Amino acid sequence: MGKRIIFFDTTLRDGEQSPGCSMNNKEKLQMAKQLEKLNVDFIEAGFAASSPGDFESVKSIAEGIKNSGVAVLARAVKNDIDKGWEAVKNAVNPRIHTFIATSDIHMKYKLKMDPEDVIKRAEEMVSYAAGFAPEVEFSAEDATRSEPAFLARIFDKVIQAGAKVINIPDTVGYTTPDEFYNFINEIKIRSDYLDKAIISVHCHNDLGLGVANTLAAARAGATQFECTINGIGERAGNAALEELVMILDTRRDLYNCDFGINTREIMKTSNLLTMITGVHVQPNKAIVGANAFAHESGIHQHGMLSHENTYEIMKPETIGLSKSKMVLGKHSGRHAFKERLETLGYELTKEELNIAFEQFKDLADKKKQVYDRDIEAIVAKRAIELTE
Ligand code: KIV
Ligand code: ZN
Numbered sequence: 001m002g003k004r005i006i007f008f009d010t011t012l013r014d015g016e017q018s019p020g021c022s023m024n025n026k027e028k029l030q031m032a033k034q035l036e037k038l039n040v041d042f043i044e045a046g047f048a049a050s051s052p053g054d055f056e057s058v059k060s061i062a063e064g065i066k067n068s069g070v071a072v073l074a075r076a077v078k079n080d081i082d083k084g085w086e087a088v089k090n091a092v093n094p095r096i097h098t099f100i101a102t103s104d105i106h107m108k109y110k111l112k113m114d115p116e117d118v119i120k121r122a123e124e125m126v127s128y129a130a131g132f133a134p135e136v137e138f139s140a141e142d143a144t145r146s147e148p149a150f151l152a153r154i155f156d157k158v159i160q161a162g163a164k165v166i167n168i169p170d171t172v173g174y175t176t177p178d179e180f181y182n183f184i185n186e187i188k189i190r191s192d193y194l195d196k197a198i199i200s201v202h203c204h205n206d207l208g209l210g211v212a213n214t215l216a217a218a219r220a221g222a223t224q225f226e227c228t229i230n231g232i233g234e235r236a237g238n239a240a241l242e243e244l245v246m247i248l249d250t251r252r253d254l255y256n257c258d259f260g261i262n263t264r265e266i267m268k269t270s271n272l273l274t275m276i277t278g279v280h281v282q283p284n285k286a287i288v289g290a291n292a293f294a295h296e297s298g299i300h301q302h303g304m305l306s307h308e309n310t311y312e313i314m315k316p317e318t319i320g321l322s323k324s325k326m327v328l329g330k331h332s333g334r335h336a337f338k339e340r341l342e343t344l345g346y347e348l349t350k351e352e353l354n355i356a357f358e359q360f361k362d363l364a365d366k367k368k369q370v371y372d373r374d375i376e377a378i379v380a381k382r383a384i385e386l387t388e
Helices: 025-038 052-064 078-088 104-111 115-130 148-160 177-190 210-219 241-250 263-277 298-306 334-343 350-366 372-387
Strands: 006-009 042-046 069-075 094-101 136-141 165-170 198-203 224-227
Touching: 006 198, 006 241, 025 042, 025 052, 025 263, 042 052, 042 078, 052 069, 052 078, 069 078, 078 094, 078 115, 094 104, 094 115, 094 165, 104 115, 115 136, 115 148, 136 148, 136 198, 148 165, 148 177, 165 177, 165 210, 165 224, 177 198, 177 210, 198 210, 210 224, 210 241, 224 241, 241 263, 263 372, 334 350, 334 372, 350 372
Parallel strands: 006 042, 006 224, 042 069, 069 094, 094 136, 136 165, 165 198, 198 224
Antiparallel strands: none
């Protein structure tokens, strides 16, 4: 096996910052539990200092999640770090993720700080956080529009102050794969300490390059990928977790990377997020779009019937979709419905099945086809109702 990639999921922090995607405490906890099943290495649970509600969400996620690390975002200011630590400290594996902007435009117009003071602040705040948190991650906001020499200096300082993870965000989705690869290599050449830290990247998707840039960074030595389910996030979103995972899985010949994600939970996680936020993914979205494994044209169907590999590079079961392409609709009976539920991994009691079947029939009357995602939404909705 090659190098191990750490999947740092920020659906509940950066993802939640996208328009229409805010979640209440209960929804965030439900989503965090599903991310734990997906086996992400880290869940960034929120920005505790941003609101009392987010503080409570981070706290309950930190206390409820056992098998993934839990991170909290904090600006490089004492109050944020204190609130963040208070919220995250009970996690099995807590992390403080602190950040400050490093590009000229951000330092001059947003922070109104001198670059030397930015370095000093970063160093002091990392040292402060490392005084109590076992793991501190430092992010240089707007890194890709910052000077590599300046980044190397600030990274060396914060690593010496205790940062174990150095994140290089493409905050505004500005870079391109070749440029990002060279940029990271240049910082590495200029830095004396970067090889002592984990290099992380956090790529936004403004030019549709979030995933491609993340992969280019991996070639340059990044081993932590920051990403979100369905690619949600500020503006055009973040690199999509499901795409990164399935690229590493499908193209092992190119990347030879190991990772801990349980790919069979991908579809369930994507559907749960859609159900909670009400924000749907486009049908042709890679991996989790409704059409990603659908075959429409006669030529393709004929090819598929002869051999699955003619038009499918991944098996639908790998991401937790049922293998069967049987279409469920208003003429389908309870038996077919129950069978599909079982294929999707659900075991319902007789009473739960009756209720779910009734909802399925109602839905089937309203649409041409009932997809697996609809069935999962029916079950998940019921699960929420039972906890209310
Ligand atoms: O995009 C960004 O720069 C961020 C940082 C806070 C990591 O979200
Ligand atoms: Zn971001």
